Amino acid sequence: MPVAPDHEPLLRLLHAGAPASALRRLLDTHGDAAAAIAAGSRDWASHGLDAETCNAIRRPDAAALAHGLRWLAGDDHHLLGWRDDAYPPLLRRIAAPPAMLFVAGDPGLLWRPAVAVVGSRTATAGGRTNAAQFAEALARAGLCVASGLAAGIDAAAHAAALAAGGATVAVLGTGPDIAYPARNRQLMAQVEAEGALVSEHPPGTQPLRTHFPSRNRILAGLALGTLVVEAALQSGALITARLAADAGREVFALPGSIHNPMARGCHRLLRDGAALVETPGEVIEVLAPLVLDLARALRGSLEASAAVSPVTGVGLLPVDPDTHKLWRAIGHDPTGMDELVERTGLTAAEVSSMLLALELEGRIAAEHGRYSRIGG
Amino acid sequence: MPVAPDHEPLLRLLHAGAPASALRRLLDTHGDAAAAIAAGSRDWASHGLDAETCNAIRRPDAAALAHGLRWLAGDDHHLLGWRDDAYPPLLRRIAAPPAMLFVAGDPGLLWRPAVAVVGSRTATAGGRTNAAQFAEALARAGLCVASGLAAGIDAAAHAAALAAGGATVAVLGTGPDIAYPARNRQLMAQVEAEGALVSEHPPGTQPLRTHFPSRNRILAGLALGTLVVEAALQSGALITARLAADAGREVFALPGSIHNPMARGCHRLLRDGAALVETPGEVIEVLAPLVLDLARALRGSLEASAAVSPVTGVGLLPVDPDTHKLWRAIGHDPTGMDELVERTGLTAAEVSSMLLALELEGRIAAEHGRYSRIGG
Numbered sequence: 001m002p003v004a005p006d007h008e009p010l011l012r013l014l015h016a017g018a019p020a021s022a023l024r025r026l027l028d029t030h031g032d033a034a035a036a037i038a039a040g041s042r043d044w045a046s047h048g049l050d051a052e053t054c055n056a057i058r059r060p061d062a063a064a065l066a067h068g069l070r071w072l073a074g075d076d077h078h079l080l081g082w083r084d085d086a087y088p089p090l091l092r093r094i095a096a097p098p099a100m101l102f103v104a105g106d107p108g109l110l111w112r113p114a115v116a117v118v119g120s121r122t123a124t125a126g127g128r129t130n131a132a133q134f135a136e137a138l139a140r141a142g143l144c145v146a147s148g149l150a151a152g153i154d155a156a157a158h159a160a161a162l163a164a165g166g167a168t169v170a171v172l173g174t175g176p177d178i179a180y181p182a183r184n185r186q187l188m189a190q191v192e193a194e195g196a197l198v199s200e201h202p203p204g205t206q207p208l209r210t211h212f213p214s215r216n217r218i219l220a221g222l223a224l225g226t227l228v229v230e231a232a233l234q235s236g237a238l239i240t241a242r243l244a245a246d247a248g249r250e251v252f253a254l255p256g257s258i259h260n261p262m263a264r265g266c267h268r269l270l271r272d273g274a275a276l277v278e279t280p281g282e283v284i285e286v287l288a289p290l291v292l293d294l295a296r297a298l299r300g301s302l303e304a305s306a307a308v309s310p311v312t313g314v315g316l317l318p319v320d321p322d323t324h325k326l327w328r329a330i331g332h333d334p335t336g337m338d339e340l341v342e343r344t345g346l347t348a349a350e351v352s353s354m355l356l357a358l359e360l361e362g363r364i365a366a367e368h369g370r371y372s373r374i375g376g
Numbered sequence: 377m378p379v380a381p382d383h384e385p386l387l388r389l390l391h392a393g394a395p396a397s398a399l400r401r402l403l404d405t406h407g408d409a410a411a412a413i414a415a416g417s418r419d420w421a422s423h424g425l426d427a428e429t430c431n432a433i434r435r436p437d438a439a440a441l442a443h444g445l446r447w448l449a450g451d452d453h454h455l456l457g458w459r460d461d462a463y464p465p466l467l468r469r470i471a472a473p474p475a476m477l478f479v480a481g482d483p484g485l486l487w488r489p490a491v492a493v494v495g496s497r498t499a500t501a502g503g504r505t506n507a508a509q510f511a512e513a514l515a516r517a518g519l520c521v522a523s524g525l526a527a528g529i530d531a532a533a534h535a536a537a538l539a540a541g542g543a544t545v546a547v548l549g550t551g552p553d554i555a556y557p558a559r560n561r562q563l564m565a566q567v568e569a570e571g572a573l574v575s576e577h578p579p580g581t582q583p584l585r586t587h588f589p590s591r592n593r594i595l596a597g598l599a600l601g602t603l604v605v606e607a608a609l610q611s612g613a614l615i616t617a618r619l620a621a622d623a624g625r626e627v628f629a630l631p632g633s634i635h636n637p638m639a640r641g642c643h644r645l646l647r648d649g650a651a652l653v654e655t656p657g658e659v660i661e662v663l664a665p666l667v668l669d670l671a672r673a674l675r676g677s678l679e680a681s682a683a684v685s686p687v688t689g690v691g692l693l694p695v696d697p698d699t700h701k702l703w704r705a706i707g708h709d710p711t712g713m714d715e716l717v718e719r720t721g722l723t724a725a726e727v728s729s730m731l732l733a734l735e736l737e738g739r740i741a742a743e744h745g746r747y748s749r750i751g752g
Contacts, residue, residue, distance in 0.1 A: 126633070126635075130634065254634055255631030255632065255633075255634065255639070255643055255646070255652075256631065256632070256633055256634075257502070257631075257632055257633055258506065258630055258631065258632075258653075258654040258655070259502075263631070264654070267631060267652055267654055270631070270646060270652050271651075271652050275647075276631075276643055276646050276647050277634075278634040278640070278643055279634070
């Protein structure tokens with residue numbers, strides 16, 4: 001695949017070490033990375049970049065850049081920038097989206113309705129079996145199974161989704177070319193060949209402890225919901241679940257014996273309000289309406305970029321009566337779910353899926369679980 | 377123990393087959409059973425008794441009455457009428473309290489703070505072990521372990537409480553002299569000797585399918601909370617838990633493997649809002665403040681029957697600042713918990729335990745989970 005013209009400047013910005021939030025603002029201001037680089041130090045500084053980062057943009061590490069560009073020249077290797085149309089839509093909605101994503105494999109899978117299936121690296125045999133059974137059923141139902149390619153639950157979920165002929169996406173805490181743990185190298189190659197590997201880190205990035213919580217936010221952000229199969233109290237899977245809840249996504253947890261330490265984390269989530277599930281069907285039942293809304297919203301945003309309704313003059317005004325009712329109930333002051341449920345008389349599930357659609361359409365903003373209109 | 381003067385008329389009313397609600401009203405109107413019987417047919421009919429029941433009061437079944445009186449003449453055999461001071465205070469608060477209770481053993485145990493430990497008759501070995509471990513720890517913590525003397529979880533809970541030297545109460549769906557199932561005869565004798573057997577049915581009543589749900593309401597009503605250890609989806613333990621929740625009591629459930637059919641009922645309860653517990657300490661932590669409130673309220677009601685505060689003139693007005701705040705937040709229009717939490721700024725747990733105390737003091741009424749003042 002030929003190197004897209006924006007790859008070199010995107011890599012140069014990333015390697016300079018600016019925080020993702022500053023990079024996103026730069027890209028939003030200038031439209032693309034080349035224009036952002038052309039804007040110069042004063043402009044970079046006004047977007048919050050410090051002197052060291054500005055220097056690094058001006059004098060990039062040539063070897064690192066070359067390594068990245070060589071990797072991107074490989075088959076099915078992609079770099080999706082914040083302003084690219086291919087950037088995954090659900091990931092745009094989280095609190096701190098990555099400024100760019102490296103993808104090895106099929107980047108179209110990042111647009112598929114996904115469920116994150118996560119859990120302990122030191123899962124029990126029963127936990128791994130449950131992970132495989134759920135991943136298989138979810139994949140067969142057409143959901144993309146996302147996970148973190150770690151040992152234990154993650155590996156079992158990816159392998160089962162692949163074995164079922166389903167879609168799977170692995171979000172890495174390393175560069176897209178580094179297998180971690182090393183024993184998952186073969187599984188990683190298979191996910192790249194039949195699914196997709198995703199990372200916000202440039203090729204060559206080694207595993208660092210701090211990368212994993214930030215990896216988890218991408219995993220949670222790509223998925224409509226997160227299922228925790230087995231997790232100890234200190235498990236990173238709990239962080240993924242918390243980030244999913246913070247992003248307004250569904251959180252599911254499997255219960256287990258009170259004598260299984262690997263069930264403790266799931267039980268904590270259940271106490272905190274996660275949905276208890278015993279069968280994959282229960283996950284699918286909750287996600288199905290969200291999948292429909294997602295499809296409708298994505299179709300809606302494509303149409304919106306082409307036309308504004310000649311009748312209302314504001315475009316995309318919700319038309320079905322329930323959505324209209326919800327739209328009227330949402331003011332410009334941030335309003336919580338409970339209040340919206342009360343104002344509309346709709347069920348929480350109905351309100352929740354309509355909110356997701358309105359959010360994906362860019363009609364409303366969600367912050368700290370409260371919703372408000374954007375514009376009209 | 378000599379037969380108390382009220383036993384014969386109480387038994388006569390019960391044997392006539394009037395519903396408990398009509399009997400309670402009769403006793404409330406006339407003060408005791410002898411006076412109620414003296415009031416005559418027209419009065420009975422005005423309390424909702426039909427002609428057949430009125431006939432049965434006038435012409436009682438002498439053999440059945442004699443059987444009941446013979447049983448009551450036995451050691452530690454008691455009959456607590458609705459108007460008796462010894463009638464258990466928490467049981468007074470449920471939607472449909474029994475008009476009288478037969479007790480074999482120590483009736484004082486019905487005033488002890490209790491937790492119902494219930495579950496399937498066909499529990500797994502692991503479930504029975506959990507029941508025993510929880511019952512032992514709860515009994516050692518000073519709670520009375522109430523259950524239904526059924527096979528499985530119930531039997532394991534009673535036996536463990538007794539083995540720990542703790543208090544246990546068995547609520548029966550038969551007369552207090554009928555062992556059901558028969559193989560629990562020895563355990564029943566031990567509960568009578570060291571704890572208490574309780575039934576609303578007169579001696580000689582055989583097990584009837586319809587008696588068990590109504591037995592469960594007494595079990596739930598005697599206890600501050602109900603713990604379901606293992607239960608299939610069709611288990612009577614779920615009825616007990618639902619009745620406990622309806623009565624505003626705590627409901628706890630142990631999670632289990634998704635592959636254990638005996639965990640399904642617990643999982644349903646957890647979905648419906650029961651508290652997930654992994655250790656007995658978690659049950660004790662929730663109940664401890666309720667136990668204190670119960671003790672305070674019972675002391676309060678005893679004092680209230682003796683004196684009215686000379687300062688406020690209304691007696692028993694709440695004095696600690698938080699209770700006072702809650703009292704002011706409760707109006708004469710029924711108000712839900714959430715609203716009270718919002719009005720007072722107190723936690724749900726604080727409000728819940730204060731509400732119980734105010735309810736036990738007879739200051740507020742609870743209906744369908746909404747609270748309102750009684751009188752001043």
